[in-house]
Amino acid sequence: MFGSVLIANRGEIALRIQRTCRRLGLRTIVVHSEPDREAPYVLQADLALCIGPAAAAQSYLCQKAILFAAEVSGAEAIHPGYGFLSENAGFAERVEAAGLTFIGPSAASMRVMGDKIAAKRSMRAAGVPCVPGPDAALTDDLDVVRAAAGEIGYPVILKAACGGGGRGMRMVESESALADALLVTREEARLAFGNSAIYVEKFLGRPRHVEIQVIADTYGDAVWLGSRDCSLQRRHQKVIEEAPAPQIEDALVREIGERCAEACRQIGYRSVGTFEFLVEDNAFYFIEMNTRLQVEHPVTEMTTGIDLVEAQIRVAQGERLPFRQDGIACHGHAFECRINAEDPDSFAPSPGMIDTWQMPGGPGVRIDSHASSGYRVSSYYDSLLGKLIVHGTTRDEALARLRVALDEARIGGIATNLPLHRRLVTDPDFIRGGVSIHHLETRLRRSGQP
Numbered sequence: 001m002f003g004s005v006l007i008a009n010r011g012e013i014a015l016r017i018q019r020t021c022r023r024l025g026l027r028t029i030v031v032h033s034e035p036d037r038e039a040p041y042v043l044q045a046d047l048a049l050c051i052g053p054a055a056a057a058q059s060y061l062c063q064k065a066i067l068f069a070a071e072v073s074g075a076e077a078i079h080p081g082y083g084f085l086s087e088n089a090g091f092a093e094r095v096e097a098a099g100l101t102f103i104g105p106s107a108a109s110m111r112v113m114g115d116k117i118a119a120k121r122s123m124r125a126a127g128v129p130c131v132p133g134p135d136a137a138l139t140d141d142l143d144v145v146r147a148a149a150g151e152i153g154y155p156v157i158l159k160a161a162c163g164g165g166g167r168g169m170r171m172v173e174s175e176s177a178l179a180d181a182l183l184v185t186r187e188e189a190r191l192a193f194g195n196s197a198i199y200v201e202k203f204l205g206r207p208r209h210v211e212i213q214v215i216a217d218t219y220g221d222a223v224w225l226g227s228r229d230c231s232l233q234r235r236h237q238k239v240i241e242e243a244p245a246p247q248i249e250d251a252l253v254r255e256i257g258e259r260c261a262e263a264c265r266q267i268g269y270r271s272v273g274t275f276e277f278l279v280e281d282n283a284f285y286f287i288e289m290n291t292r293l294q295v296e297h298p299v300t301e302m303t304t305g306i307d308l309v310e311a312q313i314r315v316a317q318g319e320r321l322p323f324r325q326d327g328i329a330c331h332g333h334a335f336e337c338r339i340n341a342e343d344p345d346s347f348a349p350s351p352g353m354i355d356t357w358q359m360p361g362g363p364g365v366r367i368d369s370h371a372s373s374g375y376r377v378s379s380y381y382d383s384l385l386g387k388l389i390v391h392g393t394t395r396d397e398a399l400a401r402l403r404v405a406l407d408e409a410r411i412g413g414i415a416t417n418l419p420l421h422r423r424l425v426t427d428p429d430f431i432r433g434g435v436s437i438h439h440l441e442t443r444l445r446r447s448g449q450p
């Protein structure tokens, strides 16, 4: 059992993790970069250690500095949050080798899921439905690749095995474009991810992005905690998420959820995780698994009443899952708006000093943010300022609450995407529910936005 947690992250998620640690009576140690020294979670920490300058490579990504901070502070566990080192298997290994607990899955699980081909292969073996296509890297033999693509049927998509962040993918409409696309995607994969392995699968034209949250303990027990819909995206970045995914039959979601939990048992997965699917014509197709806490985890917390960070810490402490599948119920509906420091029309980042910060409140409203009036938004990090999360007994009630909350929210001094959110919550297609992953970009293009 550990009594202290080093939080190896920044921003809203550092504060989110710290809140649960403090409630559980755990000592919190925060590592931070120079410009983050005034952040609220730094000031509230039992111990705060500056580990480097603003550049993430010299601070939040510097494994040596973080491990040294853990050693000198006497930290017993490390929570990596999301992004930064959260899916770095080598880091998880080093944390454990130093005698500390990594609050996350095993390095071996992270390695399998970090390779999308290996992930797909193990998921298919565990009975999780995947996008049609071979579970193997493409060879250099063009005839073999042509045959594989022909069997799937065009359009197909070429994807880097180690890709991430929506990069290293290319849609191919017909056989005549295959050879060139292969060369370019392979080269891109090699340059961006240091690994030129690529694979091919069916390109789905108008899918939704639906994901299943899971949590597993070290005793081979695993449960799933409902679905989320994250289809509202721009450049593969999620903008609004909701739980549960609307307009999908409960029985179908249950079947997929059970398969995800079973897959966790089969591969000996531990901690929280998310199975991401594309859903088209009522069919689920696995695309990847994220082996960490997700930005959008609060919508699941609002509908299940479960504190996911607490569950993650308990499992890391070696405790058994504190709930069973038949004890998990999803109540009502929740939305999350990601509030970014960016121009609502051009999407250009908008760093600077916040001079007005008025956040909404009332029943069913939750704000997860480290920002406040007087807070300076750095240009060094991603633009996420915080999240506005609302819950209601029905989807309509949650949407109505979201509209009021967005109307109350005021942020001044820098530009934010609040105006975009206000427009989106009046969009008839979004109100109806179940839009595809292309909906937001199509809508933006129609109104002349990039």
Ligand code: ADP
Residues within 6 Å of the ligand: 131, 157, 163, 164, 165, 166, 167, 169, 201, 202, 203, 204, 205, 207, 209, 236, 276, 278, 287, 288, 437
């Ligand atoms: P990353 O790890 O880079 O986020 P994913 O495999 O999760 O990559 O895919 C990111 C996005 O790319 C998906 O949300 C979807 O928009 C698109 N995409 C991926 N695979 C397919 C596919 N087979 N058909 C259509 N779009 C896809």
